[in-house]
Amino acid sequence: MKKILYDQKPQTVTVSDDTYNIINHDIYFFGTDYSPLNINKVLNLIVINYSDKSDADFNVAFSEYQELYDAAKRRKADETLLQEIKKHFEKEFYRKQNLPVHGERFRFTLTKKSVKKLLSIDGIPKEKLIDFWDDPQSKPEFRYKTVAKYLSRLFESYSKLPSAERERILFSDRYHMIEQIIGGKSKGLKTVINETTWLHVKPYKIIYDVNTGYNYLVGISSLDPENDGYKIAPFRINRLRNLQEDNSIDPISYKEKSMIEERLREVSPAYISTSAMEIKVRLNQNGQYKINVIVRNRPKIKQIKELENGTAEYTVFCTEFQAKNYFIQFGADAVVVEPKSLNEVMKNELQNAVDKYNT
Numbered sequence: 001m002k003k004i005l006y007d008q009k010p011q012t013v014t015v016s017d018d019t020y021n022i023i024n025h026d027i028y029f030f031g032t033d034y035s036p037l038n039i040n041k042v043l044n045l046i047v048i049n050y051s052d053k054s055d056a057d058f059n060v061a062f063s064e065y066q067e068l069y070d071a072a073k074r075r076k077a078d079e080t081l082l083q084e085i086k087k088h089f090e091k092e093f094y095r096k097q098n099l100p101v102h103g104e105r106f107r108f109t110l111t112k113k114s115v116k117k118l119l120s121i122d123g124i125p126k127e128k129l130i131d132f133w134d135d136p137q138s139k140p141e142f143r144y145k146t147v148a149k150y151l152s153r154l155f156e157s158y159s160k161l162p163s164a165e166r167e168r169i170l171f172s173d174r175y176h177m178i179e180q181i182i183g184g185k186s187k188g189l190k191t192v193i194n195e196t197t198w199l200h201v202k203p204y205k206i207i208y209d210v211n212t213g214y215n216y217l218v219g220i221s222s223l224d225p226e227n228d229g230y231k232i233a234p235f236r237i238n239r240l241r242n243l244q245e246d247n248s249i250d251p252i253s254y255k256e257k258s259m260i261e262e263r264l265r266e267v268s269p270a271y272i273s274t275s276a277m278e279i280k281v282r283l284n285q286n287g288q289y290k291i292n293v294i295v296r297n298r299p300k301i302k303q304i305k306e307l308e309n310g311t312a313e314y315t316v317f318c319t320e321f322q323a324k325n326y327f328i329q330f331g332a333d334a335v336v337v338e339p340k341s342l343n344e345v346m347k348n349e350l351q352n353a354v355d356k357y358n359t
Helices: 017-030 039-050 063-074 079-097 112-118 147-159 163-170 172-182 254-264 285-293 320-333 340-358
Strands: 009-015 104-110 188-192 198-209 214-222 231-236 244-246 277-283 300-306 312-318 334-338
Touching (some): 009 017, 017 039, 017 104, 017 163, 079 147, 104 112, 163 172, 163 214, 172 188, 285 320
Antiparallel strands (some): 214 231
16 A cells, blocks of 8 residues: 555535534534634534544444344354344445435535544545555445545434534544543643633533533632632533643642532532522413423422412522523513512613614
8 A cells, every 4th residue: 555645635515404504503503703613624523523433434333233243143153144144234334325315515625634534434435535545455345435425424423413412522622631630630721711811720520401402511710719719610611712731720629529519409500600599580371381381491490379360470490690591582471570680681681672673
């Protein structure tokens, strides 16, 4: 085999409409002003961080049959028969994978790092990835017809994952660093919150929040540990900037972990920075219908008091921030009664919206 040059290779790929929409969703929701995403960057990150884990790879897909295969092998089944069984699965796998996909067709460019990763994946036509590839062992009996076919199936596999798992793929390096620190490799981390200010963080756990559908790094943080102390805080992984190890601070203590766990018993990870409280909200009949069907960010309901004209007063237990995020979408069907501070916040938010419609 000749020396390999990792050339950038443009690819034309077709994916289903749903997959295309999910990829564009991730570009918008996981990108930030200081770290924007585009389709080329996202697709290359999927190739680099997910290729060897996706069921677009036969070895991964075959794992669901591996237990049956291994059981037969332990019973000293005929080796030739075992190989024929595996070959049958392989043939059927590639037959299905090479079927046409209908949907959105687009063009993007593989980076050198992506090309290098693809060359390690079985079943991909390497000679179509590297112009002068001439390794006969890279040409198995059954495989993808084109690199684009593989990429199509890879992106389809990615799109079926929950959003938190997709985020873990796109920000694999950040997750790895955080998990290394949590595992005791260093005491803490620091992240830039603007061009000149560092925030020192003692990480505790990465936790999935069922209310928001995102992962959060939960821990305690401080701008000035020596003078201001630490506060409990959640961090979206994609919003951490210039993440670095920080051995200038003490590691998180048992007492600090207990404090975080106590707060987590009250609120979900996204709202852990402030304590929960009782909030009273008056709902008309439409509002009562909405609170039963809108589950994202819904607070804990502690009490329902029937009022006149089909209205009801709900007592919920959450932070003011969560209540604002949840009930603002109810419009005129919900009125926050207590606390008065939140009543004013909601009033101002809705008035601002009205003012914009009147301009």
